[in-house]
Amino acid sequence: MTRHQEKLTRFCAAFIDELALSGLKHIVISPGSRSTPLTMLFDNCPDIKVWMNVDERSAGFFALGIAKACMEPVAILCTSGTAAANYYPAIVEAKLAGVPLVVLTADRPHHLRDVGAPQAIDQIKLYGDQVKWFKEMPPQSDEKHTLQFVRKMARRAYSVSAASPKGPVHLNFPFEEPLIPSPDMDNLWTKGHSGSFYYENELGSIPEHQLFPLLHDIQSINKGLIVVGPVTNEEAIPYINAFAKQCGFPIIADPLSGMRSGDHDKTQIIDMYDAIFREPSIPDLLASDGVIRFGAMPVSKSFSTYLTKVEPKTYLIVDEKGSWRDPTHLSTQMIGMSPISFCQLLTSTLQMTKNDRWLSQWININRDIQKRVKDYSEEELWFEGQAFVEVLNEAKPEATLFVGNSMPVRDLDTFFISQEKKIHPMANRGANGIDGVISTALGAAAVRPSVILVIGDLSFYHDMNGLLMSKCYDIDITIVVVNNNGGGIFSFLPQAKESDRFEALFATSTDLEIEYAARMYKGKYSNPTTWQAFRKELQLANDEPGLKVIEIQTNRQENTSIHRKLWDDIQDIVKARLIP
Amino acid sequence: MTRHQEKLTRFCAAFIDELALSGLKHIVISPGSRSTPLTMLFDNCPDIKVWMNVDERSAGFFALGIAKACMEPVAILCTSGTAAANYYPAIVEAKLAGVPLVVLTADRPHHLRDVGAPQAIDQIKLYGDQVKWFKEMPPQSDEKHTLQFVRKMARRAYSVSAASPKGPVHLNFPFEEPLIPSPDMDNLWTKGHSGSFYYENELGSIPEHQLFPLLHDIQSINKGLIVVGPVTNEEAIPYINAFAKQCGFPIIADPLSGMRSGDHDKTQIIDMYDAIFREPSIPDLLASDGVIRFGAMPVSKSFSTYLTKVEPKTYLIVDEKGSWRDPTHLSTQMIGMSPISFCQLLTSTLQMTKNDRWLSQWININRDIQKRVKDYSEEELWFEGQAFVEVLNEAKPEATLFVGNSMPVRDLDTFFISQEKKIHPMANRGANGIDGVISTALGAAAVRPSVILVIGDLSFYHDMNGLLMSKCYDIDITIVVVNNNGGGIFSFLPQAKESDRFEALFATSTDLEIEYAARMYKGKYSNPTTWQAFRKELQLANDEPGLKVIEIQTNRQENTSIHRKLWDDIQDIVKARLIP
Incomplete structure (x- = not known):
């Protein structure tokens, strides 16, 4: 097996595996060469039924029929060229009738597009406004972040097509030759439960069968963090605060979260986290196993770095409907719901075993740093x-x-x-x-x-x-x-x-x-x-x-060095607190 | 016959008639209701052969076959909805293979779109980047400027699809019910020669069979005007000047034409035309029967008004390839060619019978106005x-x-x-x-x-x-x-x-x-x-x-009144010169 084959296989299998975990049960495939890697791996995936249909127009409508009958997303796959154009009538019907379809088209790699290569048409946004969402996929690779990304795109494709109003989505895959994958590789397919990744509910409720695993996931967190990014509605603050209190988790509060000022209880608020996360040993010393984020990603870059290193077992994002903001690709659940509805629903039912040591560690370090920053500002340096x-x-x-x-x-x-x-x-x-x-x-x-x-x-x-x-x-x-x-x-x-x-x-x-x-x-x-x-x-x-x-x-050079000195001081504080 | 029927018929017939005059010989129609007015009138048009094909996908490819065989544009027509989506494979092939197709789709009127009306899909730019040009047509009307516009769009559709590289174009027609036209109305179809409307040649030559009628058209002009709008290449000036001299026509020179200054001969340059055309009787007193324009439309609004009132028998535009700049819809020929190539080609072969009185009328009025403007500026008014x-x-x-x-x-x-x-x-x-x-x-x-x-x-x-x-x-x-x-x-x-x-x-x-x-x-x-x-x-x-x-x-009010006074003075001069 060549490295190329290995990459191709891991890349496609990650996508298909995640589609299966999302709930996909059927794919209608039209035969073709460029789509070979996906075709062979779909055929190998234990949880997805493959239907072959030689005419793509018919294939599109056949998939539409399955999807209409079970009201779940169904995938279609074809090769590059006019094959893809033949899907158009079924896609148009799916859009207007609200039928979830995941349209997958294989394509030539970038260097063979628009240069007269055979069967290479312009497939970028081929279906225009007739699909709910389009994604141009990256070239195959088995780097960790690519495979994470590919899995997220599979989840997203399934979820977006299934979200109200249901409809078609399109993903275009550039494949480099040779096109034969290795379906016999180990660990291509995940067995069993993977959690339901994306909920979206305008009424502010979560269905019973999804609520139970969600509560279970949160209750299993031992060293939790609540993260509040820039939020658009300050009215959410008391609800998030009550939820955090119930969990017993420190609150990483972005400066734009609105949580750093006001008369609400601020005992659990950690406002100096950007400085804390700058210490490179923090991911080891204060590793979280569960992060619950409200709103957008915080401004702090050191927080992102921490998250990427720690890879918490649970990373639950409660964000605006359809915003999908997770540049780390680490989220385990994404909930398109207002923070108020989410907190109202969960706060009273949660049964947490609190980790007081974890919380007090954060509070103490934060207090030390606050003091250092205050001392620093009393020096009235010109920066x-x-x-x-x-x-x-x-x-x-x-x-x-x-x-x-x-x-x-x-x-x-x-x-x-x-x-x-x-x-x-x-x-x-x-x-x-x-x-x-x-x-x-x-x-x-x-x-x-x-x-x-x-x-x-x-x-x-x-x-x-x-x-x-x-x-x-x-x-x-x-x-x-x-x-x-x-x-x-x-x-x-x-x-x-x-x-x-x-x-x-x-x-x-x-x-x-x-x-x-x-x-x-x-x-x-x-x-x-x-x-x-x-x-x-x-x-x-x-x-x-x-x-x-x-x-x-101000002077840029001086300013940089004064900032750097403060961060160095803070790192000393962090180390003194955490390293015995 | 209702007014609605009358409008519908004139509107569609103008479009079809002009397609026929452009050279269209074949249309492949798929049956449908919304497309009824075009279907019935195509069927009635004496010069276009109608082929019926019930499957739009097949219809698209059948038309592709005719077009490939004769290398001339062929039209296809279908009703609204997924019918139009079925054309997609043939359109994609036509784009890449360089085959001229004129795709016509009927659509619901605006108030029935995106509101759940049956068979109404989003047809605006339905084929995305797969067509060379898209036009959303206006609602049917038989107003003069609408019919002029519709004819221009037919010409343009034919010409753009036929221009190198050849390919498909798409026009979408919203039709209001009832959909039955009156093919028995008088004067729907033009008989005989209409001139070839659009030439485009990168080599700077015009084919023999088009050159002869073009020379004939120019030589038939008695009271001609050369109009030079903003041009991008000042090197064209001596060529245009020589061409104008050969014709014996005055040169309406926009301030951005580059023709108003320099050491070239400026005898025929008319620089005060904006003031001249402000006199409302000019379209009667100095009506031109042939205008030859180089470059974009001039800045002067009074010139546009003059043109619209005069409707010259010949209005020839020599403009950048593919720019189609004619907001008056009055052009009789449009030539996508550099002014230099055009003038080089025609100047030596033209045999004009000059109208000296016409030229001297323009020169004399212009001289009078120049004098008035100079006098005015010597007063050194603050404006x-x-x-x-x-x-x-x-x-x-x-x-x-x-x-x-x-x-x-x-x-x-x-x-x-x-x-x-x-x-x-x-x-x-x-x-x-x-x-x-x-x-x-x-x-x-x-x-x-x-x-x-x-x-x-x-x-x-x-x-x-x-x-x-x-x-x-x-x-x-x-x-x-x-x-x-x-x-x-x-x-x-x-x-x-x-x-x-x-x-x-x-x-x-x-x-x-x-x-x-x-x-x-x-x-x-x-x-x-x-x-x-x-x-x-x-x-x-x-x-x-x-x-x-x-x-x-400066002061806006004073400035306006000083301008107005000057224009009033100039109108007096114009009248004194022209009205005996």
């Missing part, structure tokens, strides 16, 4: 993190703190220590762009009082024109521009060491004078150079209407 | 048009004059009198946006010397961030900002009279101080308030490197 400490102190209760992407949201993560005074955090974390931030913050300020935006100079420049809305509609806003003259975040990345072209290609200093922008839009401008002066400007801005621009000039 | 007079005077030879859209390009049209000194005009006339103008001009200035941009304040505001490139790369540019505090062009439109919300909804004053923008990007700023001072700033700017911003503040 960017301090701006957040001051802004959080000076902001009025119920103020909205909008932060730019790139550095500001990360600094907020590090310096936002949980507090009683309620602050509403906001940021554009859909695509994490540095564009449009001023306009979005002004949109929020148009309907909310006391909005403070903290933004870097590059992001400020990008949406400078957005300031016009403040002038035209007299919108009140305080904008703190952290001006390090360029893209600060790049100084933390490896390219910073490529110094001769670094400034030109990444840092992109604009050398702009922010003052002119403020003046152009009739804003009040100040440029404090001490934290005392900065606090005074914030206090003035709190009470003044209109646009207030407060510029803080 | 926007004067800025162009001054800029054209002060610009260095071979300078590039980039103008913003909306008012600047129109003012250039009025005030750019033909001159010996060569000026290269530029503007973004693809989509005519006010966005990105500064960045585009800076891009030009990065590779060309002496670039002057004249731009309105709103367009300046829109792309203010673009100025950064000038600062970062030391790009030399002079920017004249004509600041009338808002969207000046709206003052010329009917909504200007809706005064109470006009300022808020259209004029959108920004009240920006341009100076801050100039300072922010280290530009030199000046704000002259007399034309003498303006000239001095232009002269200084000519010799200074970097960014120079010269702001001219």
Whole structure:
């Protein structure tokens, strides 16, 4: 057996195995060459019935018939070329009739497309708007993350086609020759229960037969973590809090979760986790066996790294319907449900055996780090993190703190220590762009009082024109521009060491004078150079209407080294606590 | 016969008649209800052979066979729903094999789509990237411009499918019930020759059998006009000039044509046509029977109006391959060929009987108006048009004059009198946006010397961030900002009279101080308030490197009335010349 065969086999079998685990029972295959690896492995899979049908048009409708009769997803598979086009009538019917079909097409690899190779048509989004979802699959590989991804795509294909309104989905597989797999390899097929991966219920309930295994999974967690990413609805906070209390798990609370401030109980809130996870030994010292995440992935990169290393036995994601946010490919269940409905449903029925030592370990380390960060900020060093400490102190209760992407949201993560005074955090974390931030913050300020935006100079420049809305509609806003003259975040990345072209290609200093922008839009401008002066400007801005621009000039190199020193200190604390 | 039937019949017959005139000889129809009007009228058309085939998949391939055998476009027609999806395999094959197919699908009208009506699938762009061109047709109507449009779409469908590389095109027809047409109506079918509408030849030649009728058409023109719109290649100027001389036609030269300046012979250049065409009696007094246009449509709206009223017997467009720019739907021939190749081919072979009186009429009126405009500009009134007079005077030879859209390009049209000194005009006339103008001009200035941009304040505001490139790369540019505090062009439109919300909804004053923008990007700023001072700033700017911003503040109301007065004067001149 060649390496190529091995990769091809593992890749296809992972996909088919996961389709079977998801519940797929039937596939209708039309014979062809390019689809050989999938055809042979479907035929070898013990749990899926293979039907052969030489005419793809007929095959599509035959599968439609099975799917209509049992109201479960049915797969169809064909080779590349016009074969795939023959599925179109059945796909159109499936879309409109709400019949779940998983359409699989084999394709030439990228280098044989659109270059006149035989039987190679453009299969990317071949069925346009007639399918619910399209995925171009990667070339075959048996790397771990590829196989995880392939399994997730099988789950997703099955789940999306089965989710209301049911309908067809399409996955296109580029295959490189030779096309013969090795169905005799070991461990291709999983036996037995795999849990139901995706629930989706608008009514906020989970069917009995799915609820029991779910409760069982959660109750089996010994060292659990609740993770709360950026959530769109702050009303969920007390429900998540009650659920976490019932579980006895620490709460990893993203700065945009809304959980770090307000009068709710914050005993279990771990706000310093980004610093904790930076210590490389944490995945060994504090390995979790069960993570329950609400909302999007947290901002913290060190958290993602931790998750990938730990690979918790249970990783349950409660997220918006159809959002499928799991770049780690590690989730074991994905629940498309509001956090409120989920917590309401489970909190009262959970019977947990609590691990008090686990929880107190987290609370103690977190407390030590909070203290270190507070001490650090009392030194009043001139660096960017301090701006957040001051802004959080000076902001009025119920103020909205909008932060730019790139550095500001990360600094907020590090310096936002949980507090009683309620602050509403906001940021554009859909695509994490540095564009449009001023306009979005002004949109929020148009309907909310006391909005403070903290933004870097590059992001400020990008949406400078957005300031016009403040002038035209007299919108009140305080904008703190952290001006390090360029893209600060790049100084933390490896390219910073490529110094001769670094400034030109990444840092992109604009050398702009922010003052002119403020003046152009009739804003009040100040440029404090001490934290005392900065606090005074914030206090003035709190009470003044209109646009207030407060510029803080910082130095990228100094800023990087002050940040690094703090993280080093924190790592010492973590080690001192955990290593006897 | 109902009005509905009348509209339905005229609409469909116009389409089919024009397909037949284009050369279509075969259609393969699959029976269905929604396609009834086209089916019955195709069957009635004397020049098209109808083949019936009940299976659309087979019908598609059968048509493919005819088209492959005679290498001419063949049409297929089916009803709405999955019927259309059955064409997909043949369409995919046609695309890749380069076989011309005109795919016609009937559809439900808009109010019956995506609302659960039977047999209504989403047919918009149903075949995705597998067709060369898609057109959603309008609801049936027998209004003149609709019938003109429908004929043009038939021509275009045939021509695009037949143009190299040949392939399928798709037109989708929404039909309202009742679906029965009246094939017995009069004058549905044109008899005889209609000219070959579209040539496309990369080699720059026209086949003999098409060249003869083309020469005949041009030689039959008595009162001809050459129209030169914005052209991308100034090298075409001497060729177009020679062709115009051979024809003896006046040259309507758009300000972006490049024909208004330079050392070529400008005897036949008519640069004041926008003012001439504003006189409503011109379509009667100076009706052309043959227009030959090079490049895009000119900026002048009064020219379009003239064209629509005159409906010249011949309207020949020589334009970039595949651009099909004819919003009037009046073109009689469209030639996808470079102006240079076209003029080279025809100039020497043309045998014209010249109409000297026609030419001298145009030249004389134009001369009178030039004089009036010059007199006007010598008064040195403070209005926007004067800025162009001054800029054209002060610009260095071979300078590039980039103008913003909306008012600047129109003012250039009025005030750019033909001159010996060569000026290269530029503007973004693809989509005519006010966005990105500064960045585009800076891009030009990065590779060309002496670039002057004249731009309105709103367009300046829109792309203010673009100025950064000038600062970062030391790009030399002079920017004249004509600041009338808002969207000046709206003052010329009917909504200007809706005064109470006009300022808020259209004029959108920004009240920006341009100076801050100039300072922010280290530009030199000046704000002259007399034309003498303006000239001095232009002269200084000519010799200074970097960014120079010269702001001219004007008043929208005054500006409108000064413009109006000039046009009134010009109309008097036109009438005096033409009305005995």
